[in-house]
Amino acid sequence: MSNMSTTTVQIPFLDLVTPHKELEEELLSTLRDTLGTAGFVGGPKVEEFERDFAKFCGAAHCVGVASGTDAVRFALTAAGVKPGDIVVTVPHTFIATTEAISQAGARPDFVDIDERTYCMDPRKLEEYLEQHCSVDANTGKLIHRKLQAPVTAVVPVHIYGQTADMDPILDLAHKYNLVVIEDACQAHGAEYFSKKSNAWRKAGSIGHAAAFSFYPGKNLGACGEAGAVTTDNEAMARTMRMIRDHGQAQKYYHQIEGYNGRLDALQAGFLSTKLRHLANWNRQRQDAAKRYDQALAGIAGVVAPVCPDSARSVYHLYVIRVSDRDALQKHLAKAGIGTGIHYPVPLHLQEAYRHFNYRTGSFPVCERVASEILSLPMYPQLRIDQIQSVVREVAAFLSPLRATPKAEQVQPVAL
Ligand SMILES: Cc1ncc(COP(=O)(O)O)c(C=O)c1O
Structure with missing residues (x-):
């Protein structure tokens, strides 16, 4: 017995052991299956998970990638964000959001959050777009006056598992021709009631695309690193499939320079098992x-x-x-x-x-x-x-x- 301890309870912040113990047999059978086929990268396990996760989110496509950071980055690039662009997000998020923006070649900039929900405050976004930017008469592009760079995308973050107020954000994006990539890395299964469509929408089916992380501690976590992008846009999905795989749609025929950013088959198999729960x-x-x-x-x-x-x-x-x-x-x-x-x-x-x-x-x-x-x-x-x-x-x-x-x-x- 410790002499000074008054500790009466031991409550961890997060318990990752119990759910894995509960699913041990199913997870081990995925491992055995993968070892048996040596199908470690790509293949049916990845495709099955992508199909199931797209369905879960109510999106037409899901592209499995190596992490949530890659998911944000690939979504921005596939949506047409270019080096030198400005992408607007919130300062109240994990740094991966802005790392991905920078890795896509853009400059992150911020608007403040709503004090009640901790998500992007749409009024602050409106203020940013209307007071700090103006539309260039020649190009039609929205230019940040001080930074002298085009604002091309918004990344609202569904922080702590709760969706940002997407209707007004989408209205503003539509008005100024901006891409909206949901950072849904903390929000697997979260829902938002869209007055515009008079329906509940799942995170991952609201913006032009959405990024998910399957870091182990997330609501849906892999047994390692993994992520995914969901989108209804077929062309974007196709581009992201190339970007994650060295820019190739056909082996050794590289249309663009891409990355090694694939979701591996073992993680996809684990994720399919866990998705059912x-x-x-x-x-x-x-x-x-x-x-x-x-x-x-x-x-x-x-x-x-x-x-x-x-x-x-x-x-x-x-x-x-x-x-x-x-x-x-x-x-x-x-x-x-x-x-x-x-x-x-x-x-x-x-x-x-x-x-x-x-x-x-x-x-x-x-x-x-x-x-x-x-x-x-x-x-x-x-x-x-x-x-x-x-x-x-x-x-x-x-x-x-x-x-x-x-x-x-x-x-x-x-x-
Ligand atoms: C809001 C947010 N965005 C992006 C990420 C990046 O995800 P990953 O760690 O899978 O790269 C995370 C992960 O913690 C996150 O919480």
Whole structure:
């Protein structure tokens, strides 16, 4: 026994072992099958997964690639984004979003986020396009006046598993002839109610194309690195199939220079197995989120996630906000509860982007949010008693003089 430890619970931030134990036999049979055929790259396993994932997203095509970063990059290139273009995204995302923009040869630029949803604020995008850009009378291109470069694409990020407000973003894109690539790397199965089409649309079927990551910790994760692009645009899908495979549609006949960015067959096989469980896992995450919501509602000082009526989040992360975030994180760590911060430093303030000369205050909503967010444990197998323990510790930290919330505040949710 440790002499000083007061730890009563051990709740990891993420449990990746349990789901793999549960699926061990199926995953091993995929491995055996792949070893038996030596079909390691391309082939029927990749095609099957692409078919199934396109169907899951409600998109016509899916192109499996090596990572989510490649997915964003290949989608931008296939959509016609050229070196020297500006691509607008948000500073509140993982750096892979902007890395992919830069790798496509473009310059990332930012608009601030909506304080409630943490996704791109369409009003800020409108302001950016209307106040900082103008249409060149000769070329018809939208030019950023200060940067003297064409703005050609927007990458809204469906952060934490919740879709950005896509209707107004698509309207603006249509008005200014911009490509929209959804960064759906955290949003497998998330839905958005589009008033324009009066229907619920899955992430991956809303923009011109969408990028997914299957990094192991995602809602749909490979047992290694993997990603995919979904699109309804056949020409884009064809181009991306070439780009991921050294620019060839036929072996050794290279129409363009491409990349080695293929999805390997073993990962595709693992993903097909896991895809069959994704809808259920997402429901389990949504149930856990409801339980968190109900229990946290009684605790002053906590801002719980806001899911507007137009979105059905799949809670890749369950992110709260508190003013003394770092102290709360330490308190939870002492109690054996794992947490994360997604993300502590907004992209415009990262050392890597110092040359762009943004400064503190450039995107105030994102900066405020980044200093207050804390991601609580969230995964399909998270148990009610674990949620109770997390909430009890959050309450103990925020209102130590008051009685901690009773366990019965975390009720099973009526499903
Ligand atoms: C929002 C976002 N975009 C892009 C990526 C890149 O995905 P990958 O790590 O598969 O390259 C990630 C992965 O963490 C992500 O969260």
